[in-house]
Every structure is written in C-alpha cells, then in structure tokens.
Amino acid sequence: MKVLYRNDSRTVIRFDIGEEFPGTLANWCEKEKVESAAIVAGIGMLENIEIGRYDGKEYAREIVQPSSEILSLQGNVSMKEDKPFVHLHVSLADEDMTARGGHLFSGTVSMTIELVMIELSAKFVRIPSGGTFWRLDIPQE
Amino acid sequence: MKVLYRNDSRTVIRFDIGEEFPGTLANWCEKEKVESAAIVAGIGMLENIEIGRYDGKEYAREIVQPSSEILSLQGNVSMKEDKPFVHLHVSLADEDMTARGGHLFSGTVSMTIELVMIELSAKFVRIPSGGTFWRLDIPQE
Amino acid sequence: MKVLYRNDSRTVIRFDIGEEFPGTLANWCEKEKVESAAIVAGIGMLENIEIGRYDGKEYAREIVQPSSEILSLQGNVSMKEDKPFVHLHVSLADEDMTARGGHLFSGTVSMTIELVMIELSAKFVRIPSGGTFWRLDIPQE
Numbered sequence: 001m002k003v004l005y006r007n008d009s010r011t012v013i014r015f016d017i018g019e020e021f022p023g024t025l026a027n028w029c030e031k032e033k034v035e036s037a038a039i040v041a042g043i044g045m046l047e048n049i050e051i052g053r054y055d056g057k058e059y060a061r062e063i064v065q066p067s068s069e070i071l072s073l074q075g076n077v078s079m080k081e082d083k084p085f086v087h088l089h090v091s092l093a094d095e096d097m098t099a100r101g102g103h104l105f106s107g108t109v110s111m112t113i114e115l116v117m118i119e120l121s122a123k124f125v126r127i128p129s130g131g132t133f134w135r136l137d138i139p140q141e
Numbered sequence: 142m143k144v145l146y147r148n149d150s151r152t153v154i155r156f157d158i159g160e161e162f163p164g165t166l167a168n169w170c171e172k173e174k175v176e177s178a179a180i181v182a183g184i185g186m187l188e189n190i191e192i193g194r195y196d197g198k199e200y201a202r203e204i205v206q207p208s209s210e211i212l213s214l215q216g217n218v219s220m221k222e223d224k225p226f227v228h229l230h231v232s233l234a235d236e237d238m239t240a241r242g243g244h245l246f247s248g249t250v251s252m253t254i255e256l257v258m259i260e261l262s263a264k265f266v267r268i269p270s271g272g273t274f275w276r277l278d279i280p281q282e
Numbered sequence: 283m284k285v286l287y288r289n290d291s292r293t294v295i296r297f298d299i300g301e302e303f304p305g306t307l308a309n310w311c312e313k314e315k316v317e318s319a320a321i322v323a324g325i326g327m328l329e330n331i332e333i334g335r336y337d338g339k340e341y342a343r344e345i346v347q348p349s350s351e352i353l354s355l356q357g358n359v360s361m362k363e364d365k366p367f368v369h370l371h372v373s374l375a376d377e378d379m380t381a382r383g384g385h386l387f388s389g390t391v392s393m394t395i396e397l398v399m400i401e402l403s404a405k406f407v408r409i410p411s412g413g414t415f416w417r418l419d420i421p422q423e
Contacts, residue, residue, distance in 0.1 A: 004420050005318070005404040008291070009149070012320065012358070012404065014418050036146070038153060038257040040181045040322045041356035043371040045336060053210055053238055054186060054252060062238060069335055071373040071383040072213040072232070072354040074182035076153070076255055087255070089184040091212040091232055091240055091354070091373055091381070097335055097344060099232070099240035099373055099381035101212040111336060114358055114369070114418050116320040116400070118257070122146040122153065136155050136255050138145050150290070177287070179294060179398040181322045194351055194379055195327060195393060203379060213354040213373070215323035217294070217396055228396070230325040232353040232373055232381055240373070240381035242353040259398075263287040263294065277296050277396050279286050 001028065009120065011037075015113040020106060021046060022086040025115070029077055029084035036122035039088060042073030042115040046107035051090065053102045057131050064100065067110040068092040071099055077117075078124030078136055085126055087136070142169065150261065152178075156254040161247060162187060163227040166256070170218055170225035177263035180229060183214030183256040187248035192231065194243045198272050205241065208251035209233040212240055218258075219265030219277055226267055228277070283310065291402070293319075297395040302388060303328060304368040307397070311359055311366035318404035321370060324355030324397040328389035333372065335384045339413045346382065349392035350374040353381055359399075360406035360418055367408055369418070 001024055005012040013028070015021055029037070047067040052059035075088035091101035126134035142165055146153040154169070156162055170178070188208040193200035216229035232242040267275035283306055287294040295310070297303055311319070329349040334341035357370035373383040408416035 002419070004406065004418065005402055007403060009151075010291075010320070010400060010402060012402070012406075038151070038182055040257060041320055041358075043356050043358075043369070051238060053234060053236070056208065056252070067338065069371060069384050071371050071381075072356050074184050074213050074257075076182075076257070087184070089210060089212050091383070093335060093382070093384050095335070097333060097382045097384050099212075099383050100234070100238045101232070101240050102210050102234050102238050111338070111415065112417055116322060116356075116358070118151060120146055120151060120153070121148060124145065124153075133252065135253055136145065137143070150292075179292070179323055181398060192379060194375060194377070197349065197393070215325050215354050215398075217323075217398070228325070230351060230353050240353075241375070241379045242373070242381050243351050243375050243379050259292060261287055261292060261294070262289065265286065265294075274393065276394055277286065278284070 009118055011117040011119055013115045015109045017109055019109045021109050021113060022088055026084050026086045034077060034119055035079050036120040036124040037077040038118045039073060039075045040116050040118060042070060042113055044070050044113035045111035046070055047110040049107035050105035051102035052105055064092060068094060078126050080126035080134060150259055152258040152260055154256045156250045158250055160250045162250050162254060163229055167225050167227045175218055175260055176220050177261040177265040178218040179259045180214060180216045181257050181259060183211060183254055185211050185254035186252035187211055188251040190248035191246040192243035193246055205233060209235060219267050221267035221275060291400055293399040293401055295397045297391045299391055301391045303391050303395060304370055308366050308368045316359060316401055317361050318402040318406040319359040320400045321355060321357045322398050322400060324352060324395055326352050326395035327393035328352055329392040331389035332387035333384040334387055346374060350376060360408050362408035
C-alpha cells in the first residue's frame with residue numbers, strides 16, 4: 001500500500017497486488033491511530049473475496065474466487081474492542097459484468113485498489129447490540 | 142436516528158430499525174435547515190423497499206420486500222417546492238447476493254443505516270423540466 | 283454541463299442530455315487545470331454505455347445500449363501523459379433493475395448526471411505498470 005494523499009482529513013491510499021483487504025487498511029489505521037473515518041470510494045479488483053449477507057442473526061457467507069472488478073466500496077472506520085474496525089459493503093462485477101455484493105469480510109487485491117477516505121475527529125465505537133450486531137455509536141457523555 | 146458526527150460540513154447519521162428512509166432524513170434536513178448536501182455513502186439494511194427506473198416519462202416502480210443489504214447509496218439534498226428533497230440511488234443485494242437497484246423512493250430500516258453526508262453552502266433547487274423530471278439547479282442570479 | 287457548486291474543494295456538476303461522459307468531465311478538468319480529484323458520487327442516467335472488465339492483460343468490453351439508471355459512480359482524476367484522466371467504475375441498472383457494471387469507458391447522458399467531486403491539492407499521475415495497466419501514483423521526490 002502507498003498513501004498517495006493525506007491532507008485536510010482527505011486520504012487517498014493505493015493498495016497493491018497480493019495485499020489483504022481490508023486487513024491492510026485496518027492495520028494502517030491502528031498504526032496511524034485513525035479511529036473514525038468515512039470510506040467514500042474504492043475501485044480496483046479483488047479475488048478470493050468473502051462477502052456476507054446478514055439474516056438478522058448471523059451472516060450467510062460466500063466466497064467469490066475469480067478476480068472481480070470492484071464497482072463500489074462504502075463504509076467507515078470505528079473502534080471495536082479497542083482496535084480499528086473497518087465496516088465495508090462492496091459491489092463486485094463477475095465475469096459477465098453482473099453485479100453481486102454484500103458485507104466485505106476479506107479479499108486479496110488482484111490489481112489495485114484506489115481508496116478514498118475522510119478522516120473524522122469523531123469517537124466512533126461499536127457497541128454490542130444483540131446477536132452478532134454491533135451498532136455504530138459514540139460514547140455517552 | 143442519531144447524529145454521530147457533524148463538523149466541518151461532514152455529517153454521519155445512524156438510522157435505526159423501523160425508521161422510514163429517506164423520509165426520516167428529509168424531516169431532519171427540514172428541522173435543521175439543511176438545503177443542499179451531497180450523500181456520499183450509506184450502508185446497512187432496508188426492507189419493504191420501493192425502487193424505480195425512469196423510462197424518460199415516468200418511473201416504473203417495484204417493491205423489494207425482504208430485508209436487503211444496501212451495497213451503496215449516492216445522491217443529494219436540494220429544495221423542491223420549499224422543502225428538502227432527498228434524491229438517492231441505491232444498490233441492494235438480494236438473498237443470493239445478486240445486486241439490484243434504482244431510484245430509491247422509500248424503505249424501512251431493518252437493521253441500521255450508517256449514512257455519510259457532506260453539507261454544502263449551496264442553493265440547490267429542483268426545477269420542473271418536462272414530464273416528471275425536475276433538474277438539479279441553482280437560482281439564476 | 284453546469285457547475286452547481288465549487289467551494290472548499292467540493293464540486294458538484296450537472297451533466298445534461300446528449301453530453302458524452304466522462305469525456306465532457308475530462309475536458310472541463312483540462313480547462314480548469316484540475317489534475318487530482320476523488321469522484322465520490324454520481325447518479326442519473328446513461329445510454330450507449332461502454333463498460334469493461336480487466337482480465338489482467340486487457341479489457342473485455344461490452345456495450346449497454348438502453349438508457350440505464352446509474353446506481354453509483356466512484357473513481358478519481360489524475361494526470362496521464364500530461365492530460366487529465368478520469369478513472370471511473372460504474373454500477374448500472376438494466377430494464378428489470380438488475381445491476382451490471384465495470385470500468386466506464388464512455389456513455390451518453392440520457393437524462394442527467396449529478397456528480398460530486400472532491401478536488402485535491404495532490405499530484406496524481408498514471409504510471410505505465412505492465413500490459414495496459416497504469417497505476418495511480420505520485421511523482422518521486
């Protein structure tokens with residue numbers, strides 16, 4: 001990965017072939033003490049992608065093996081049990097360009113990812129909220 | 142809903158189970174006098190969703206009943222007949238994670254929505270432009 | 283096209299029926315000397331759309347003829363061989379609202395596009411990186 005721009009809370013990072021995503025981003029956030037951010041764009045390609053669909057209690061999971069175009073990435077960074085947690089939903093195009101997607105657990109960068117993040121002076125935390133759901137919140141004053 | 146962050150024109154709002162969306166957001170914009178904004182991310186889940194496809198004259202509409210992952214939300218807030226109007230396009234994943242989407246008329250939050258908005262010191266208005274199309278514009282000087 | 287807002291690095295542009303996209307945007311960037319930007323939202327409709335899927339060596343290309351809702355647009359602007367280059371991935375809804383998408387080569391605006399861009403004081407360049415892949419980068423110091 002390479003940070004291409006980081007100024008006025010706007011951050012653009014390029015991820016490279018073979019890197020785990022979003023694990024590499026979470027590690028960078030931890031090192032840089034980024035605790036709250038909005039992820040507003042991310043295009044490129046992933047392979048060996050684990051996506052999920054929440055059924056109200058837990059995630060149904062599916063592996064998308066082939067290298068796939070990332071049509072969109074949206075989400076945020078918050079603190080979950082004292083570590084930066086990257087919550088992302090992804091839309092992917094399969095080999096005939098049909099779109100599929102869900103919650104992004106993990107994938108491997110197969111070409112590049114060009115990510116746009118807005119770092120926020122917030123105190124986002126994840127609060128256990130029943131089942132496996134952790135809501136995005138801020139500490140009570 | 143809960144405003145989790147609002148600073149330097151960047152606003153993050155969480156919507157909760159049972160809330161109408163984007164009606165709840167439009168009401169908040171009216172109360173807070175937010176007349177112009179860009180909506181740049183929104184992930185979570187909706188159910189009883191009405192989406193549409195514009196055929197050049199009017200919208201073909203469809204109801205997506207089951208709780209569905211929101212893969213992306215993009216759009217804006219402008220003033221239409223003196224009230225804040227939320228224009229959003231949504232991409233949803235159905236039960237086998239295939240993506241569908243269109244213009245978002247309405248839905249009910251079935252888990253959470255984590256929305257990212259950039260409030261703008263603009264004067265966005267909707268101007269009737271033939272048929273049911275209202276273009277995004279600014280007042281003539 | 284009409285620039286509806288341009289302040290504090292945030293730019294909202296409306297594109298109109300018959301305009302080429304993103305060619306019209308690239309031309310505007312050249313005229314306005316916009317060399318680096320994040321494109322974080324874009325909704326509207328396109329027709330005669332050429333999208334592609336990168337196979338690791340080159341793009342498989344496909345034409346989507348009918349007027350289609352743009353569900354999302356994400357990408358960036360950088361300098362490629364001394365001209366602004368607009369890199370965008372698009373998600374489109376076809377006539378039954380199923381989503382398809384990929385790299386956006388070109389299309390014709392069939393209703394409107396409402397585009398949100400963050401202009402960056404960066405020095406984004408495209409560097410040839412093997413095959414037809416040009417990575418997003420910044421000049422070495």
